[in-house]
Amino acid sequence: MGQLRRPESLTVGERVRFGGQVRLVLAVSGRAVTLSDMGGRPRAVPPAVLFADDDFEVVDSSGRMPLPPVSLLETLPQAALEKALWWEGHILEVLHGLPPEADAGAEPKPQYALSRSLTARERAKAVDLTSAGHKVTAGTVANYRRRYQKGGVMGLADHRPVRRTPKYGTVDEAVVEAMRQAISEATDASTRTGTFLLWRTEQILKASDIGREVRLPSRRTLYRLLDRLTSGTHTSGSAKTRRSRAHGASAPFGELPAFAPGEVMQIDSTPLDVLVRLDDGVAGTVELTGMVDVATRTVSAAVLRPSTKAVDASVLLARTVTPELMRPGWVDALRMSRSVLPHRRLLPLDERLEHAAGRPVIVPEMIVCDHGKAFMSRNFLASCRFLQIDLQPAHKGSPFEKGTIEKTLGSVGTLFTQFLPGFTGRSADHRGRHLDEEPLWSLLELQELLDEWIVAHWQNRPHDGLRDPAAPGRSFTPNEKYATLVEACGYVPVALSGDDYVELLPSLWRVVNDYGIKIKRRTYDSPALMGLRRQHSGVKEKKGLWEVHHDPYDISRIWVRDHHTGSGWIEATWKHLNRVPVPFGELAWDHAAQGLPEATETEIADAVAALLAKAHAGSGQPAKPKRAARDKRVVARTRATGPTTPAPVAPTDSGPPAPEVPGEDTESLAEVIPLGLFNPLEDPWRRT
The missing domain is CATH 2.30.30 (SH3 type barrels.)
Structure with a gap:
């Protein structure tokens, strides 16, 4: 026993x-x-x-043998694999009485009968193998039997030929840690070559107490170690990709599910890979700010600007909830009534759709954005709160969390801009020559083309991400997907008034003085401010200041919230508007004010007027000094983006004439054409 x-x-x-x-x-x-x-x-x-x-x-309670790891068997040398399979046949005969190749109904040999003990069967197997020329003992058979029961065929294999070597070979751990530190320092720096990283590794080792005693391996070994440590990090590649991988979220990739239009929308801004013809013949670049609905892949709005501001993001919100009206020159096939959208069922709910183009009106519930200044501005956050939209910023360095809008803006480059003159390509390596000499479109013309392309092409183009699980072989268009989902989710229109538009503009907090309101060395005043001058607004958190909304693209007027009566907005116009009758934005004002740090408001206004007058000077004008490239760009980008708000009322009384400046041309000014009155009940988004 x-x-x-x-x-x-x-x-x-x-x-x-x-x-x-x-x-x-x-x-x-x-x-x-x-x-x-x-x-x-x-x-x-x-x-x-x-x-x-x-x-x-x-x-084990499972009572079964482990499954053979077939994939790992393929890593074994052929000789080791054949020997393991040979042992498996003999061990199975010891355990079950029959070898694996036995015929059906065969009886075990007497020495391997299951009535005998396992030890007796192991001894019998040792005798049989020894007599066949394989000298083994019963203990060896028992050892192989236990290994097989624990690890299957892999337990029988000889692992010495495939024994794992240290991850970094014989390189000292101090060298590995020093190189890791050098690679970590290069994450946010400019891209350098491996030679610099090896030099930096040596410097780190010399500065440490342990590293002084460590002997560096050969140069070739260090390069092999560098290749292994930098694999997948883009240390010597794209700096943008390197930072994205290093600072991105470490959690598994995920995506917010969206089953209804507007449930999840994404917004982003990117430079457009095309040149446009700005004012005075200057060629410049523009930025595209777009919003896409995840559930339907609908581009609900897209705005082109010389540079994206917070007001542009707010304008995008307003355009998203506003129907895209048909424009002169568009074919009738682009009407919503001619599209797959349920126009007849939606028209009784929203009368604005009567003359709408074939682009859905989507009210956002959640907007995913990055941490750009335009989207993290106080104005855009207030706009989202005003429209009861949940704003969800993505993690920093994690563009995959808003991959839908990233891919959409990239598709605009491949499907739209590459067919335009002045296409620059995605990088300098793909850029052609003499692009500014091509027949470029103006910014307003390009905006019209983009709006028409979205309605005509994008909304009717089958999208691979819009496949129905019930019909995976068919991809739907954004309009088809919207028509399907709106039947189940419903439609609630959101109408914006003139006051709503003012709410979407950037805000400031200022004092209402006797002379009016001062913003960037500009003075605004209105008779309606009489009861607000030198008064406390009642907003203690802002120390009694008054809330002022302004348009960065049109500095001719501002709007002041009446905190006392709550009656709405008070419009105030610029004091020197009669000196510069042409509307312009803050870009031109800041450019002129930068060169005149000690100038008065009147002098800055005259400087801006002169700058704009140069832009309007025709070829038949007398010769004038050549303008700097900076002046040309400022004028062009200022005039390319017209005022986004309704024009102010032209003053009927121009007041006393401005004093003459010695040496100034006393030639009479051009006739000023009065602009129309602002109707607050009119749809501010109607295009003429």
Whole structure:
């Protein structure tokens, strides 16, 4: 009898190995343990006999052999694999009485009968193998049997030929850590070559106490170590990709599910890969700010500007909830009534859709954006709160969290801008020559083309991301997807008034003085401010200042919120508007004021007027000094973006004439054409 091996516990339902078989424990008592038997009749075994059996052990409750790791077998050398499979056949005969290649209905050999103990079968196998020329002992067979029961075929294989080597070979760990530090320092720096990183690694080692005693390996070994440590980090590649990978979210990629139009929308801004013809013949670049609906892939709005500001993001919100009206020159096929959109069912809910083009009107519930200044501005946040929109900024350095808008803006470059004159390509490597000499479109013309292209092409183009699970072989268009989802989700129009538009403009807090309101050395005044002058607004958090909204593209007027009566907005015009009758933005004002740090407001206004007059000077004008390139760009970008607000009322009384400046041309000014009155009830987004 073998040595007694008592387990810590033995309960009913466990499996034990006894007498060469795996048996189920049916009952446990102080006198006997009842075990199942392959013969069908339970067997009661005294605990002392059970625990002293050579084969006894408590096996896993699953009671089955592990699955063979076929993929790992392919990593073994052919000789090691053949030897492992050879041992498997002999071990299976020891365990089950028959080899794996035995015919159906074959009987085990007498020495391998299951009625014999496992130890006896192992001894018989050792005798058979020795007689066949393979000198082994019963202990060797038992060792291979245990290895097979624990690890399957891989347990029988000789792992010495594929033994794992250290991850970084024989390189000292201090060298590895120093190189990791050098690579980490290069994450936010400019891209350098491997030579610099090796030099920086040596400097880090020399500065450390442990590194002084470490001997550096050969140059070739260091380069191999650098290749291994920088794999997938773009350390010597794109700096943008390197930072994105280093600072991006470490959690698994995810995506907000969207099952209704407007449930999740994404907004972003990017430079457009095309040149436009700005004022005075200057060629310049523009930025595209767009918003896309995740559920339908609808581009609800897209705005082109010389540079994106917070007001542009707010304008995008207003255009999203406003129908795209048909414009002169557009074919009737672009009407919403001619599209797949449910125009007849939506028209009773929103009368604005009567003359709308085939682009859905989507009210956002959540907007995902990055941390750009235009989207994190106080104005855009207030606009989202005003429209009851949940703004969800993505993690920094994680553009994949708004991958839909990233891919959409990229598609505009491949599907739209590459067909335009002045296409620059995505980088300097793809840029052609003499692009500014091509027949470029103006900014307003390009905006018209983009709006028409979105309605005509994008909204009717099958999108691979709009496949229905019930019909995976078909991809839907954005309009088709919207028509399907709006039937289940419904439609609620959001109409914006003139006051709503003012709410979307950037805000400032200023004092209302006796002379009016001062903004960037400009003075605004209105008779309606009489009761607000030198008065406390009642807003304690702002120390009694008054809320002022302004348009960066039109400095001719501002709007002041009446905190006392709550009656709405008070419009105030610029004091020197009669000196510069042409509308312009803050870009031209800041450019002129920068060169005149000690000038008065009147002098700055005259400087801006002169700058704009140069822009309007025709070829027949007398010769004038050549303007600087900076002046040309400022004038062009200022005039390219016209005022986004309704024009102010032209003053009927121009007041006393401005004093003449010595040496100034006293030629009479051009006739000023009065502009129309602002109607607050009129749709401010109607295009003429």
